[in-house]
Amino acid sequence: MGKFTQTFLNWEVMAQYAPKIAEGFVVTVQLALLVVIAGVASGLVLALVRSFRVKALNLLIVAFVDVLRAVPPLVLIIILYFALPTVGVRMSGFVATWLALSAILAAFAEEIFWAGILAVPRGQWEAARSTGLSFVQAMSQVILPQAVRITIPPLTNRTIAITKGTALGATVAVGEILYQAQTGYSFSYNPSPLTLGAIAYLILFIPVVWFGRWVETRFAWKR
Amino acid sequence: METLITAFFNFEILRETAPYLWAGFKMSALLTLVVVPLGIAGGLAVALIARTQFRPLRWLVVFYVDLFRAFPPLVLLMFIAFGLPFTGIDLPAFAAVALAFLLNTSSYYGEIFRAGIESIPRGQFEAARSTGLGAAQTMAYIIVPQATRNVVPDLISNTLEVVKLTSIASVVALPELLYAARQAQSVTYNATPIIAAGIIYLVCLWPLVRLLSRFEHRQIALH
Numbered sequence A: 001m002g003k004f005t006q007t008f009l010n011w012e013v014m015a016q017y018a019p020k021i022a023e024g025f026v027v028t029v030q031l032a033l034l035v036v037i038a039g040v041a042s043g044l045v046l047a048l049v050r051s052f053r054v055k056a057l058n059l060l061i062v063a064f065v066d067v068l069r070a071v072p073p074l075v076l077i078i079i080l081y082f083a084l085p086t087v088g089v090r091m092s093g094f095v096a097t098w099l100a101l102s103a104i105l106a107a108f109a110e111e112i113f114w115a116g117i118l119a120v121p122r123g124q125w126e127a128a129r130s131t132g133l134s135f136v137q138a139m140s141q142v143i144l145p146q147a148v149r150i151t152i153p154p155l156t157n158r159t160i161a162i163t164k165g166t167a168l169g170a171t172v173a174v175g176e177i178l179y180q181a182q183t184g185y186s187f188s189y190n191p192s193p194l195t196l197g198a199i200a201y202l203i204l205f206i207p208v209v210w211f212g213r214w215v216e217t218r219f220a221w222k223r
Numbered sequence B: 001m002e003t004l005i006t007a008f009f010n011f012e013i014l015r016e017t018a019p020y021l022w023a024g025f026k027m028s029a030l031l032t033l034v035v036v037p038l039g040i041a042g043g044l045a046v047a048l049i050a051r052t053q054f055r056p057l058r059w060l061v062v063f064y065v066d067l068f069r070a071f072p073p074l075v076l077l078m079f080i081a082f083g084l085p086f087t088g089i090d091l092p093a094f095a096a097v098a099l100a101f102l103l104n105t106s107s108y109y110g111e112i113f114r115a116g117i118e119s120i121p122r123g124q125f126e127a128a129r130s131t132g133l134g135a136a137q138t139m140a141y142i143i144v145p146q147a148t149r150n151v152v153p154d155l156i157s158n159t160l161e162v163v164k165l166t167s168i169a170s171v172v173a174l175p176e177l178l179y180a181a182r183q184a185q186s187v188t189y190n191a192t193p194i195i196a197a198g199i200i201y202l203v204c205l206w207p208l209v210r211l212l213s214r215f216e217h218r219q220i221a222l223h
Helices: A002-008 A011-051 A055-070 A073-087 A093-119 A122-130 A135-172 A177-188 A192-218 B002-008 B011-049 B055-070 B073-087 B093-118 B122-130 B135-150 B152-172 B177-188 B192-221
Strands: none
Touching (some): A002 A192, A011 A055, A011 A135, A011 A177, A011 A192, A055 B192, A073 B002, A073 B177, A093 B192, A135 A177, A192 B055, A192 B073, B002 B192, B011 B055, B011 B152, B073 B093, B073 B152, B093 B135, B093 B152, B152 B192
């Protein structure tokens, strides 16, 4: 047992790397928030654009969504960070991770919002338009509020899953939790920084997982 | 345009590196064939244990599920790949990846099966038991088949995520598709292999994405 704590819970090593992990914690939170904001907002915009039913545009949106749902996030990050520089486009690991995850979340969010918009019965549209509301007014005041309610549980779960992808940033040197933990581990040749990193993720994501559970029951539709 | 083709779609490079990519693809396929069934079996076990009358065991399962849903998969993988050897258990890369995936995906599959089992009306249990089936028989022949059918879209969706997730094995140097592509890139100084890997993922997973998109629209429309 003594050897185990010496190895995985070595106080000296932990104390030494705790400030780094705390720094990483802040970066992870920033990155996650930026991904959620950009991803959900652009997903909503794409779904709204799709509702105008312009054929060429819709084909583009569907292609965008399909590609981003089929290609693994890590592959996307690697392409942005390691492939694009060969044609002169350079970005930091932070931007590459943010762009990749935001685009993926946008794709999933678009699908979810669009399905939500379609789920609102046609009668709602017709009634709203017949009272004299314009297309935009009907969409923003009648359809969207109803659509969003149905989309909250799947959207929350998807968003949580994608924000956990911020750990992938460690592979392109983003100074988030995992990167700091890994660096600490290779400098000290002791896995205690990894333990600390794991604890940091639990502190961050256990409440988020519980929140997701709560949202699922709170917005569950009674059968 | 010319530079784009030589940088990303270089046929010469592709021909040269194709054998590596093919080997990587086979490893990715093998990994998928191991971790998906393992995850589904583990998930079913988790869902069934969660129904036990023995409270501490139930709490333990909830703890397990929340714990491994809170860890980003890459964090779990690194902890197992780099931390576990310190305990004297030195797993080969493939086994480390399989173990990380088992822990992570079984908690996701477990949640899906749990929802499926909960969707089966009590009357089904009672009717099955009253015909003389035992508790285990009731589960195996009556409840689980119906529950599984109810959650097929979620199972496919999660499986798609698991297949994409196998790309993180590249981080612990398991020579799967992304790892092979990265190696090929660093040898040839050309990004074509990475782009090719992305396209291979896209081509293999696109049918699944289409299928899911259809399921999802139907599911939300049913509300």
